[in-house]
Amino acid sequence: MAICVIALVVFSVLGIFSASHRKIAKEAFDCVFRRLTLRKCETGLDKRLKSQITGSLMLKAPRVAKFTYKNFEVLSWILTILLIASLGYSTFGAYNFVRYGNCNGDSDEFCIFDALIPEGESEAISACGTVEPNLDNLIVPQIGDSHTIGPEDAKVIIIEFGCYSCPFSREAQPVVEQVLEEYKDEVLFVFKHFPIMTHNDSLQAAIASECADEQGFFWDYHTILFENDNHSKEALIEHAGLIEGLDVAQFSLCLAVQEYVDVVNTEIDEGKASNIYGTPTFFINGEPLVGPKTFRQFKRVINRELK
């Protein structure tokens, strides 16, 4: 019976994709059901599986085949118990994933279900279209003259190449803010412009942020730009007006003459030198994370670096 329980689970899964396996799953179900109701398994599936397994083993290891044949029922029960235990453990992991966002519970350890996330969004980037996407080719950039926030002597340095007009950079922004809130004493955050030219006004938005910086309001304006997706010239000036103390006339003039285009271009060149292939791209103490990752994924890398 034990082997039929295993067959039922295995072939039910395979049966999703193949009709021939579905037939075996049905046989296994019939066998399990009959045995549970104290009747004899009539399909002969248990015997077939036993013969197939031991027959195959005979070709490679006759002694193992003999042992397997003799102790088939015991081995089947051991496998069944392991199968049930692993199913239980997987269910617990799934519950944790739903409840805590991590299959290990309230922890930042690696979770196998992380593999599910890239299917949706976390690997999504706004591609710059000039470099082949390859994580291994990424080169860690220097902080340089880029804007930073956080302690200078922080153990963890996060460098982001971002684009204000990129939806994925915008999606990552709340997580970045959460990271900076949680690790404000341990993390130095560096932002480098990498405006994706296919997005309207992306270069203009980057230059506008430098104009805000001229008056000491870079990070305030940075936040506003990620909160709003309209980066037309009029909108950029309007956004600047939201910052108390910022001289909008000076800002408008700065924007009009594109005074800081070279600053932005320098960072674009840095991005190119690092083989950046899209935004957002993060480097946490040199380890690249491409796309809008979850807070837990950031947390896992940061905590490892802090140890």
Next chain:
Amino acid sequence: MANVEKLRKDFPILNSKNAPIYFDNACNTLRPRQVLDVMNEYYEDFPSCVGRSHHKLSQLATQKVDAARKQLQNFVGAKKSSEIIFTRNATEGFNLIANSLDFEKNDIIVNSDKEHNSNLVPWLVIEQKKGLKRVMTTSNTDNTFDVEAFEQMMNKGVKLVSIVETSNMDGVTNPIKKIAKIAHDYGALVLVDGAQSTPHFETNVKNSGVDFMAFSAHKMLGPSGMGALYINQKHEDSLAPFIVGGDTVSDTTYEQAIFEKPPKKFEAGLQNYAGIIGFGAAANYLKKRVGFSTIKKQDLAINNLITDKLLEHNATIIGPKDAKERSGIVSFYLQGLDNHQLAMMLDKSANIAVRSGVHCVHSWFNAHKLDGSVRVSSYFYNTIKEAQKFNDALDKVLKVMIK
């Protein structure tokens, strides 16, 4: 004597990369290229109706089918080709006789105690339907035919003796000529199940004197879904049509049908022409290219080798221990071992195909309270080397299975 290695080259599957050791010939034989080619030819070159149209293709198809009937006539030694009726298999032949013969209430039918279901179930059904009586001969203790007991049970009330010639279960061949003589002495007719005997022994229905004989193509290198029924011409008018329709009649009105003479009378609807042509080619191949002396020699040599090995393992062989009495079949079981598992392990571990189960002879196994057996059935293309490989594989499998 034909060269077995040369003959093996005719069989595509035996020359494939992962060629099996095929010992399930009592169920279904392999097919040589000569049979496959003529069947393909029908579909590729003249795929038309037989005996209905007047165009060239139909004429050619008619010639080929007529030639196949002639080949089958020669194969079983019938007097006329019209005595050969094409059926789907031997089973259909038994059903045809069961439904066409003019049985009367209380007529007696005699079967042996080890008939294949094909020669048992039709009689069980017709027995109920027409109020017949069915009696059964019992075999000797070694499963050979008990002629004396048969003679004692015969009486004038027996209408038909429907009996197997070579048993597919144990390979034992019944003395059909003797049986036919005794039956005829009592005025009974004789229907023979020749499915297992025609592939292994030269058959001559004129000589054996049987009235009917059903046999199948798939057990003698022919296509599956094809069979034939020999009907001695003296019975052609006394048999009522069975399956009727197109081709069985020469004329119809809204009120009645005028039936053709055999074979048309019994071959309703469009036939399996490719199958018929293939069947003829198979008969021709066996008779001319192989020869029954080769078959007999191979059957015996292989059966001897395997029988010796089985006796070494204390296996119980169904039927006589002497291999020469069991044609190409050795049916056995080992106490405490599951037959199906043994067969599957031979297949999985050594690519050897044998049959396990009750071989469609449920009645005999039920009567003897046995679960079934493993049946090794060889044919002329099996070699001594294959028999030795079987023996080696059996040693290994039993080493694993026996505690």
